[in-house]
Amino acid sequence: MTTTEAIIRAIKAVPAGKVASYARIATEAGIPNGARQVARVLHSCSEKYALPWWRIVRASGEIALTDADGGLLQRELLLEEGVFFKSARVVDLEQSGDY
DNA sequence: GCCATGGCTAGTA
DNA sequence: GCCATGGCTAGTA
Incomplete structure (x- = not known):
C-alpha cells in the first residue's frame, strides 16, 4: 500500500458529522509530519476517489x-x-472534532 | 509571517 | 518545485 492509498483510506474513515485535521489524517496514514501530503491528495484525488474532502x-x-x-x-x-x-x-x- | 516538512510529478538530461 | 499545513515567534494594539 502506497502512502497515497493510506491517506485516501484515512480520509474515507472520517464519519459524517465529524471533522479531522490534516495532521490527524497524516498520522492515521503513518506519516507523522505529512500534513502537506494530505493537502496534495485532497487537491488531486478528491474527485477520482469520491473523498469526503469537506471533512478535513x-x-x-x-x-x-x-x-x-x-x-x-x-x-x-x-x-x-x-x-x-x-x-x-x-x-x-x-463538539465536532475527532472521532 | 516565517520556514521545516515529505511524497509526488512535470519536465529536463 | 508543488501542495487545501502547522507551530512558533515577533511585534502591534
Missing part, C-alpha cells in the same frame, strides 16, 4: 479554503451533516 480542516478548526475557492461550499456541506461552528469559518472541535 486545519488543526485550529479553521476551513483552509477561501470562500471563493470552495470554503463556502465546505461550510454548507458540514452544516448539513450537523457539524457545529464556533464562527463562520471555524469548526467547534470540542
Whole structure:
C-alpha cells in the first residue's frame, strides 16, 4: 500500500458529522509530519476517489479554503451533516472534532 | 509571517 | 518545485 492509498483510506474513515485535521489524517496514514501530503491528495484525488474532502480542516478548526475557492461550499456541506461552528469559518472541535 | 516538512510529478538530461 | 499545513515567534494594539 502506497502512502497515497493510506491517506485516501484515512480520509474515507472520517464519519459524517465529524471533522479531522490534516495532521490527524497524516498520522492515521503513518506519516507523522505529512500534513502537506494530505493537502496534495485532497487537491488531486478528491474527485477520482469520491473523498469526503469537506471533512478535513486545519488543526485550529479553521476551513483552509477561501470562500471563493470552495470554503463556502465546505461550510454548507458540514452544516448539513450537523457539524457545529464556533464562527463562520471555524469548526467547534470540542463538539465536532475527532472521532 | 516565517520556514521545516515529505511524497509526488512535470519536465529536463 | 508543488501542495487545501502547522507551530512558533515577533511585534502591534
